[in-house]
Amino acid sequence: MNNPPPTIRLLLADDHPATRAGIRAILAQASDILVVGEAQDGYEAQRLVAALRPHILLLDLQMPGLRSAELERWVRAHYPETITLILTAHERDAYLVGMADAGVAGFLGKNRPPEQLIDAIRRAAHGEILFDVEQLTRIQRWRAEVGQRWHSLTDRERQVLTFVAQGKTDQQIAEELHLHVKTVGNHVSSILSKLNVATRTEATVWAIREGFIDGPVDL
Known part of the structure; x- marks a missing residue:
């Protein structure tokens, strides 16, 4: 008899209630992903990471309060077992570089299909880094030219x-x-x-x- 996959405990951080509700509905389709908490600003996300110790922090790029890059550096310093994925509608190169430098495991567009979001969370929970070739190329270009x-x-x-x-x-x-x-x-x-x-x-x-x-x- 096969054992069920371990549950991935996820903290959802986004300042828009409608967006959180939509993501929560998507993740409800995955029996191995459990949303253990929700945060509407960076400071609340910081408190909940400390209190809940989630496997995954699904973090909106543009958070009020504590900025996402600052939050991620804090997570890496204090709770390195929590893996952060950025979910955003703004894939500006500077943000991509900043969050990669801060230590996130991936930078995901909000328009990706539900099944791809679920797959990305599962892969990140297993230790995969989810920056694709195109994103890595943009990071290198930015550092060489803009930086x-x-x-x-x-x-x-x-x-x-x-x-x-x-x-x-x-x-x-x-x-x-x-x-x-x-x-x-x-x-x-x-x-x-x-x-x-x-x-x-x-x-x-x-x-x-x-x-x-x-x-x-x-x-």
């Missing part, structure tokens, strides 16, 4: 770029950082040159799109 540009900026230039993205003028930035306005202008010129863009707006869009500065996810 190199970002790391070419000095700490001060990154600080100035953050203020530029907030719409501040050189004078306002100078006052914030206690610098001469001409020094700020030189920093801005250097930023544009290193990022290979022509305007402050292009630099802002680049930094937000690549995930270095917070902004709209659909840029």
Whole structure:
């Protein structure tokens, strides 16, 4: 007589109740997967990981409260037996790289068929890493191209770029950082040159799109 497969205990973390309900309905089709808890923000997910010790944390990328990458680094440090899968509608390369670096086992699109989601959870529970060839290629490209540009900026230039993205003028930035306005202008010129863009707006869009500065996810 064959023994039934061990139950995979899963914590579901997403800030949209309708999304959680839909995922819960999908996972109810799998007799070996049990949703042991649900979290609607990053801090609640952190508390429930500690309390429930799930096998799998199915985590939405864009969580309020504690950010998903910070949460995953905490999970890896304190509960390494919990495996995290990211479920998202936003497969921006910067997010993919950030979560891979944080230690997640896979980065799954929310539009994948139910049977593929169930299969991914089972495979992750057995220790598989679920980044596919296309995702790994994107990670390598980002690190070689985008990451190199970002790391070419000095700490001060990154600080100035953050203020530029907030719409501040050189004078306002100078006052914030206690610098001469001409020094700020030189920093801005250097930023544009290193990022290979022509305007402050292009630099802002680049930094937000690549995930270095917070902004709209659909840029």
